[in-house]
Amino acid sequence: MKFPDAEGYFGRFGGNYYPPEVWPALEELASTYRSLRDTPDFQDALETVRVGLQGRPTPVHFLRKTTTEAGGARIYVKREDLNHTGAHKINHCVGFALLARKMGKRKLIAETGAGQHGVALATAAAYFGLECEVHMGAVDIGKQSSNVGRMRLLGAQVVAADAGQSALKEASDSAFSAYVEQHEHALYAIGSAIGPHPFPMIVRDFQSAVGQEARSQFLSLSGGFLPDHVVACLAGGSNAMGIYAGFLDDPAVTLTAVEPLGKSNETGKHAATLSFGTPGTLHGAQSVVLQQEDGTPSHVSSVASGLVYPGVGPEIAMLHEAGRLKVSAISDEEAISTFFRIAKSEGIIPALESSHALAFAIKLAERSPSSESVLVNLSGRGDKDIDYVLKYYQGEYDPER
The missing domain is CATH 3.40.50.1100 (Rossmann fold)
Known part of the structure; x- marks a missing residue:
């Protein structure tokens, strides 16, 4: 738990290489998370969802x-x-949804590969009354049609990423671009322990x-x-x-x-x-x-x-x-x-x-x-x-x- 450091590094890895226009949004997320994560109210709310919904x-x-x-x-x-x-993905999805509510955001944006993260995020968004936008590679949409149907049934908008290999990397690119455009009212609920600080720390903590x-x-x-x-x-x-x-x-x-x-x-x-x-x-x-x-x-x-x-x-x-x-x-x-x-x-x-x-x-x-x-x-x-x-x-x- 001593990692990451104040700059978001795990040794020589990590940091924040997103464009400067989203730095304030990431700093807001990091600050909000640090202030909430160990409070009884936040932990009690998280535990209630983990037991009752998950x-x-x-x-x-x-x-x-x-x-x-x-x-x-x-x-x-x-x-x-x-x-x-x-799948395990719902562990951090409900955490991000709870953070979004605390931050006054009305929408969750994310990428998905096999669709498990997308279904989990759509579920968390429905539970907390948030909008949801999931970006998924066009190839994976064809392979994982049942999960695509679940996301839509839960109220999520599924956006096809058809550049390059039309897979998880391209879905991440597409979701990031959408977040840059919508960061004032949306929270990027990243799908894994990747990305700039504070995402790897937050996902690790929720998954722990x-x-x-x-x-x-x-x-x-x-x-x-x-x-x-x-x-x-x-x-x-x-x-x-x-x-x-x-x-x-x-x-x-x-x-x-x-x-x-x-x-x-x-x-x-x-x-x-x-x-x-x-x-x-x-x-x-x-x-x-x-x-x-x-x-x-x-x-x-x-x-x-x-x-x-x-x-x-x-x-x-x-x-x-x-x-x-x-x-x-x-x-x-x-x-x-x-x-x-x-x-x-x-x-x-x-x-x-x-x-x-x-x-x-x-x-x-x-x-x-x-x-x-x-x-x-x-x-x-x-x-x-x-x-x-x-x-x-x-x-x-x-x-x-």
């Missing part, structure tokens, strides 16, 4: 059959898929409920022992920072970020930023970026729409550089295979994003002793992915077909 706390659950099949370490999951709206709950729950389940490994999929870093927050000060707990290897590194069709990226600036902050020689972001690829992003949050970049965070990568093929495996063996349909983390956890468990334990942030459910996966992959990956 359904927190979410449980930690033992994957018994998968553990038996792996033959090694015990595998547990933090069931963020059981949140109302189906995941790690705090998980730590307490795991200690109760294990009779006082912490997990040996904590695993999360990684793009911007909201779900990762959320669960890591409960274990950062426990050096015996290995933290692993699982990136999307996409088709493969050899083809360049991936989104494994920490594995192959270099320091750069993206969406208003210094971080690690997958970029071309001229400094423009690279085209990236993953079967999981929420992972198609060429950067990571600045705090994630700092933790990796400091050696606190290990990194691995999982291919599209491994993630899809795990999607089917967990559904059939555990009765849980995981999001394709979460399937990356689960695929790595299974591989880790197979090579680890039975005395060890692995805790995975199951960040979202796969309802949004079912139509797409069954259309394009069932015959290839489902042995019963």
Whole structure:
């Protein structure tokens, strides 16, 4: 919690590289958040929404059959898929909505990739009586039609971003442009632990409920022992920072970020930023970026729409550089295979994003002793992915077909 510093930096990463015309709005947000975040009234209001609307706390659950099949370490999951709206994203969306009300803003603006953040934000906006504008890549709108329908049903305006790859990066660009134009009456409820100060700090703080709950729950389940490994999929870093927050000060707990290897590194069709990226600036902050020689972001690829992003949050970049965070990568093929495996063996349909983390956890468990334990942030459910996966992959990956 000592990061970021007063200038919004996590070590050499972070800061504020947005245009000067929005600096006053960001300073207002930072000041309001600092003044409210530890007050009983704000925390009580947040807790009321988390319990009543979201359904927190979410449980930690033992994957018994998968553990038996792996033959090694015990595998547990933090069931963020059981949140109302189906993913961890609502943790910070209700926080931003509450901040918007306190600041006198009437509208929330954000980007979304897989649509989970968009649905969560539309839900929070409806609950608090706010307008909502969600920017989404045109490709993702086609892949995630059920979530698009949910957003519209909840009253949100869905804006298609059709530049470039028409994916998450372009949706972020589009949402930022809309925020610049509307910042006097709207709040940008950014979708991950990315962007300029104070967004990475605010998203981390709201998501830290995941790690705090998980730590307490795991200690109760294990009779006082912490997990040996904590695993999360990684793009911007909201779900990762959320669960890591409960274990950062426990050096015996290995933290692993699982990136999307996409088709493969050899083809360049991936989104494994920490594995192959270099320091750069993206969406208003210094971080690690997958970029071309001229400094423009690279085209990236993953079967999981929420992972198609060429950067990571600045705090994630700092933790990796400091050696606190290990990194691995999982291919599209491994993630899809795990999607089917967990559904059939555990009765849980995981999001394709979460399937990356689960695929790595299974591989880790197979090579680890039975005395060890692995805790995975199951960040979202796969309802949004079912139509797409069954259309394009069932015959290839489902042995019963």
